[in-house]
Amino acid sequence: MRERIPHEIVASLLAGATAFIGGNALHLPPWAIFISWAGTFLLGGPSLTNAKRLWLAMPAGSAFALVIVLIEEHFGTALGEGRFARNLMQALVILVLNSALMYAGRLKLLALVPGMFFGFASFFATFFGGFGYDPGNAWAAWVSVVAMNALGPVFAYLSLRLTFPVREEVSQAASPVPQSRTGETVSPEPS
Template identity: 30%
Template structure:
């Protein structure tokens, strides 16, 4: 089977499973899972891609959380938000100097997913429960990377050719 056909099957089935899971078992935004899943593939796939993706996405979540906490501490407002997000954006670029975090877009996806999760859940970043948007986004990002590696391995298994059986000596 061709690689893209195999990935179509694995990603299609697992994408449906992720959607069902987030609608029934875990109330986390499925779109954050898909963003992390894409991040996994963009960062090279395999175990290395998974580690780089999770590290970058979680760095974005930490920077977003700190940014949102500062906005909250300073009373909010457009000017405070603009300046604080500007500082957070600069921090993301600086973080990308670290080799493990060198793909800046993956950090930004973590940041944006956190801010989006605040909006989607209606929970403030100061929420002190399992519903904290940073925790929700982090769980979704890790699950997205797990779905990424699962879809990659499943797709590879469908494209693998069986090994040729050795012929007994003396036969051709």
């Protein structure tokens, strides 16, 4: 396939467009699109199958991260007020919920564990970075990051589709493998 418009140009234009998605009153995390956009190509490229895998895994990972934050907000001082006690509580919560996330990956619907970690990390960056339509609100961060992560596979698809690819026909003269008139491969003659 030959691109009429170079992929680098199309992808860069789409990347620039994310500023208008994130740079509005909702203060959405535009970089969350890039996480799932890259994840789409790590899966082999844009396809409905790959998009569905990410669309299932990433919100699940973000949900595990949301639960960690909610538990921390409500029970963070259960072991004491000191820094060590709070860190210990946080470590225990992460141990349990991270293990649950990884075990959830044994379910067919959530088998894309790296995708869950993309959502997991995206949620923390959104929440602790103060992004979302209500900064500091864990639920608002979850809704915001899920919406933005969902756009990544769409941007991946557009980044290829908007190159307006055309099929190149390979002429037999340019073909490195000799072919007969019927199109069958012919063994080269010994010299």
